[in-house]
Amino acid sequence: MSLQTDVVRNNDGAEVRLFTSPSEFRAGCRSGELQMITRNQCPGYVQAAMVALPKALAFDFMLFCQRNQRACPILEVIEPGQYEAKRSAPGSDVRTDMPLCSVYRNGERVEDVPDATTVWRDDLVTFLIGSNTSCDLALQRAGVQTQRYRWPLVTTIPTEPAGKFHGPLVVTMRWLTPQELIIATQLTSRFPFNHGAPIHVGDPSVLGCDLEHPLTGSPPPPVPQGLIPTFWACSVTPHLTAIAAKIDFMITSVPTYGLITDVESDKICIP
């Protein structure tokens, strides 16, 4: 398969291959060819985290998302027996079109699979939830760097519960210059379906951030002079919530391995 890619250089000068077509990227996941993290791929398209859980719990989970919209902006809900994200990614199959899915049984993550077809159940309702990554191209165009200085962190801020769903708010911390902070606040305010504006600026301890255990990568070093920690609600929040509810059976995307949709981020932002 020959896929459309751009080749760019990262901050260290190394060449990075960037896929540009969401449908081709999804096809590459489906064939097993692509198993990379999705952050930075197909810039300018909305990426979604996935939580698929039994229909009996779907109302309470949707209510949880409604009560915690900043962290859990629902892009699309796929009804039981269906696997295609008809609205945001026509032709997709959410069982196969992400690089990796996690399977949970009785609240335990039992395996990560590139293809969830054989374990899928027809009573699953699938929620697709917007991601910070969706705003990266808009930020880059405005001169805000998005590659470095970025950590997903668990906080001690409680979400508002619904039914058995509860848990802490998860945030994305980025370190920005004062000018980047101002631009990033303006710009991300326009993307309410991808977490919107920052929720905090400055001291991470105000949110009770667990800096020792970021959800991906190493703990952050001391903040460089002149950079300001800036915090956005993060779509790992609904993941952790669903895990904390100890559901009998659930399938989720793996954080940083999302579904790349056909929705252009600029098309669902506020003017």
Added chain:
Amino acid sequence: MSLQTDVVRNNDGAEVRLFTSPSEFRAGCRSGELQMITRNQCPGYVQAAMVALPKALAFDFMLFCQRNQRACPILEVIEPGQYEAKRSAPGSDVRTDMPLCSVYRNGERVEDVPDATTVWRDDLVTFLIGSNTSCDLALQRAGVQTQRYRWPLVTTIPTEPAGKFHGPLVVTMRWLTPQELIIATQLTSRFPFNHGAPIHVGDPSVLGCDLEHPLTGSPPPPVPQGLIPTFWACSVTPHLTAIAAKIDFMITSVPTYGLITDVESDKICIP
């Protein structure tokens, strides 16, 4: 009862008594003292339309709202057995705190009541949905008139269905000057929980508007020279949808008689 009011003059020079405190207004509804339409009352506070329906239909109705967010922005969901809008109107009782509710049985509107306490059922899930009226103070402050030239109209645009819920989009048509149109587009874009930006400008026939039968008031006259019809999604949409579903039992607010919440419109708008 002595209530806080402002006295203003309307376009015809007549004095109009405007209540300013949402909690006092709700108390006046509860006591039976107030039975006026809520539009223009308590300016600057979010007003909500209400749909209360049986729990068994709540997931599908919430999914309908998610799929038609511009028309059905959910402000709060009140769980079965509860009547207080804890988040948006602490101390309220949605059974009594609107001037008038409609009771539907087997899809028929059987009565309008100022107090729904005796007919309420404990399996009802209550949805509160944002209203265009919530943006009026912001528009007035910016010089956009909001009293005249305003009609709720049924269109031929279909909403996206969910379960048994389906029906046409309802819009609010306002006639604005070109300058008002520009300012109103900018301003209302900031209020996504109260229908956000216009969905159309100009020819009503593009939306298939039923100009002969506005949902309140008389049919609009010919458009005066220099004014431009401008259209917003309207919270009567979920009402009509719930009615079209011919639900066994349902209680709704009456259009233009909403729940006035304690939420300041400016506090839930995009910066």
